[in-house]
Amino acid sequence: MPPAARRVTAVTGLLLTALTALATWAVSVYVYPFRHCGRCGGTGRKKGSTRRRFDLCRRCSGTGRVQRIGSRAAHRSVLSVRSEMARERQRHRARKADERSTPPRRLDNRP
Numbered sequence: 001m002p003p004a005a006r007r008v009t010a011v012t013g014l015l016l017t018a019l020t021a022l023a024t025w026a027v028s029v030y031v032y033p034f035r036h037c038g039r040c041g042g043t044g045r046k047k048g049s050t051r052r053r054f055d056l057c058r059r060c061s062g063t064g065r066v067q068r069i070g071s072r073a074a075h076r077s078v079l080s081v082r083s084e085m086a087r088e089r090q091r092h093r094a095r096k097a098d099e100r101s102t103p104p105r106r107l108d109n110r111p
Helices: 003-031 071-101
Strands: 034-036 065-067
Touching: 003 071
Parallel strands: none
Antiparallel strands: 034 065
């Protein structure tokens, strides 16, 4: 195999691997949008808290979870695609209803 063909094959393989990794990451961010808070370790309390006195973690507001990077963008893009598909379905239904509601043409004026 000539060297140019090997380079094309290597670049294609690298590109496919990168696209697969990106798609896997996007799906994981969509399915699991939250991760454990790094500051409190997922407990929801500040590090120095005891049983008697504890404060809520400021980063996660006591939930123990924070949003992953890219999860908002992933959800917004999916939502925009879904809403655009719904709008298109609505337009299609409206066109069909309009076609059904128009009366048929009269055939009296035939030549």
